Amino acid sequence: xxxxxxxxxxxGESHILHxxxxxxxxxxxxxxxxxxxxxxxxxxxxxxxxxPRRQGSVRFRDRETVGLRSDLIARxxxxxxxxxxxxxxxxNVTENLLLPPVITDGGLDLPTIYTLFPNLKERSASQxxxxxxxxQQMLAIARILRTGARLLLLDEPxxxxxPVIVQQIGRTIREIKARGFTVLLVEQNFRFAATVxxxxxxxxxxxxxxxxxxxxxxxxxxxxxEYLGV
Amino acid sequence: MFMIFGxxxxxxxxxxxxxxxxxxxxxxxxxxLAVIFGLLNIINFAHGSLFMMxxxxxxxxxxxxxxxxxxxxxxxxxIIGAFGLLLEKTVISRLYKLDHLYGLxxxxxxxxxxxxxxxxxxxxxxxxYQIPPALSGATDLGFxxxxxxxxxxxxxxxVVCFATWLVIEKTRLGATLRAATENAPMVQAxxxxxxxxxxxxxxxxxxxxxxxxxxxxxxxxxxPNMGSNFIIxxxxxVVIGGMGSILGSILxxxxxxxxxxxxxxxxxxxxxxxxxxxxxxxxLMRPAGLFGKAA
Numbered sequence: 001x002x003x004x005x006x007x008x009x010x011x012g013e014s015h016i017l018h019x020x021x022x023x024x025x026x027x028x029x030x031x032x033x034x035x036x037x038x039x040x041x042x043x044x045x046x047x048x049x050x051x052p053r054r055q056g057s058v059r060f061r062d063r064e065t066v067g068l069r070s071d072l073i074a075r076x077x078x079x080x081x082x083x084x085x086x087x088x089x090x091x092n093v094t095e096n097l098l099l100p101p102v103i104t105d106g107g108l109d110l111p112t113i114y115t116l117f118p119n120l121k122e123r124s125a126s127q128x129x130x131x132x133x134x135x136q137q138m139l140a141i142a143r144i145l146r147t148g149a150r151l152l153l154l155d156e157p158x159x160x161x162x163p164v165i166v167q168q169i170g171r172t173i174r175e176i177k178a179r180g181f182t183v184l185l186v187e188q189n190f191r192f193a194a195t196v197x198x199x200x201x202x203x204x205x206x207x208x209x210x211x212x213x214x215x216x217x218x219x220x221x222x223x224x225x226e227y228l229g230v
Numbered sequence: 231m232f233m234i235f236g237x238x239x240x241x242x243x244x245x246x247x248x249x250x251x252x253x254x255x256x257x258x259x260x261x262x263l264a265v266i267f268g269l270l271n272i273i274n275f276a277h278g279s280l281f282m283m284x285x286x287x288x289x290x291x292x293x294x295x296x297x298x299x300x301x302x303x304x305x306x307x308x309i310i311g312a313f314g315l316l317l318e319k320t321v322i323s324r325l326y327k328l329d330h331l332y333g334l335x336x337x338x339x340x341x342x343x344x345x346x347x348x349x350x351x352x353x354x355x356x357x358x359y360q361i362p363p364a365l366s367g368a369t370d371l372g373f374x375x376x377x378x379x380x381x382x383x384x385x386x387x388x389v390v391c392f393a394t395w396l397v398i399e400k401t402r403l404g405a406t407l408r409a410a411t412e413n414a415p416m417v418q419a420x421x422x423x424x425x426x427x428x429x430x431x432x433x434x435x436x437x438x439x440x441x442x443x444x445x446x447x448x449x450x451x452x453x454p455n456m457g458s459n460f461i462i463x464x465x466x467x468v469v470i471g472g473m474g475s476i477l478g479s480i481l482x483x484x485x486x487x488x489x490x491x492x493x494x495x496x497x498x499x500x501x502x503x504x505x506x507x508x509x510x511x512x513x514l515m516r517p518a519g520l521f522g523k524a525a
Contacts, residue, residue, distance in 0.1 A: 048419050050415055071423050074421030075421045082416065088409045088412050089412065091405050091408060091409055095409075101420065147420070
């Protein structure tokens with residue numbers, strides 16, 4: 001579904017990605033693991049067209065997207081949930097939820113979203129940024145499920161959240177996988193990643209240096225500890 | 231004749247009405263400025279010239295094509311709005327990545343060029359524009375005579391301001407606009423064509439200025455300087471209301487018009503400066519403006 005080849009990206013003078021290669025197949029949950037600064041978030045932003053300069057190839061459903069503006073990339077069916085969540089303070093919860101335009105059929109309808117995230121209905125009139133961190137993360141995921149995008153890029157959805165909320169997000173990711181969505185996940189926490197993902201790519205210094213299928217994760221612990229320095 | 235605070239009633243109410251009229255124009259103009267500043271981060275110094283062009287468009291439509299006030303009220307904002315669209319596409323859109331100062335310089339330069347061109351062709355003495363027959367005459371309100379046209383201007387300005395506020399605060403389009411004001415790249419990454427939204431927003435702000443220009447044509451004579459007379463005060467209104475605040479610019483516009491009108495009654499010498507005195511006081515006490523959020 002998504003094929004990234006020799007992807008390079010720059011912020012001003014800094015060369016962040018040095019030829020990233022990986023692929024994500026339809027219906028998979030794939031994580032990008034790696035230390036801080038390895039280029040995971042930049043990889044996501046490059047796929048989404050949110051970096052100032054990028055080169056290489058990002059093919060989505062066999063169409064090249066490098067060189068497209070971010071709104072046109074989104075309209076191909078890719079949706080991004082950023083690390084900082086991107087909840088708008090000047091919009092209430094419902095407005096935040098309805099903000100991303102529906103690009104094609106196949107998204108979840110509002111009743112389904114409210115079943116998955118009951119809190120959002122209760123707090124529909126609250127200002128977006130008045131929600132708790134967990135609720136904001138739920139809102140950030142919920143609003144991209146509506147649009148019909150089939151590939152979701154989730155950047156560290158568990159960051160800074162309480163364990164019980166992390167479990168809830170894990171359930172949510174398994175639920176959206178069961179509904180046929182494809183997910184690319186950036187994670188620091190590989191223990192969490194192991195509970196949701198099919199495969200893991202390990203990034204270092206702006207490159208993908210290894211791929212570990214989830215079933216081999218337990219056997220690869222030594223290697224992984226070395227990669228991640230944990 | 232009845233007196234209020236030692237002032238003859240009709241004089242007081244007359245100035246109050248004049249204040250409301252000026253306030254209506256302050257509100258309409260600062261509203262457009264606020265919307266443009268919010269999304270484009272451009273301080274649109276050309277706003278006064280576009281207001282003037284709106285009045286001239288109405289005058290030209292009548293003079294050369296025989297098209298009267300009512301169609302002009304729609305046509306002029308459309309024509310000048312289209313001009314604004316062209317302006318944004320060709321020059322203003324090149325400034326978004328640069329410092330505020332460049333936007334200010336460019337739009338200020340544009341306003342000098344536009345006003346210069348109009349002065350060159352039409353002189354600076356001003357052309358009369360007749361009040362439409364349906365709104366001529368005056369109504370006796372019991373405590374004063376109100377010219378019908380002036381009442382109309384206040385009412386229509388309130389309606390247009392309220393409608394603009396409704397669109398921005400209560401519709402999907404408005405929510406997208408507010409979100410883009412806050413974080414444009416994020417909104418674009420959801421699949422919204424933000425560059426087009428920006429262009430249309432600028433055009434809408436310009437159309438609003440042109441609409442105010444048509445409203446103003448029968449009250450003030452149509453002349454190339456009519457915009458620059460207003461725009462300095464309008465900028466003070468925007469600063470007092472809080473940069474980028476929609477409701478703030480509407481309320482502050484009307485309020486300051488009234489304050490100015492009342493000053494004319496009680497201390498006429500101060501009427502030209504009172505708005506700036508208010509601005510100084512507000513900036514000292516609330517640097518973000520009355521309705522602005524502290525940055």
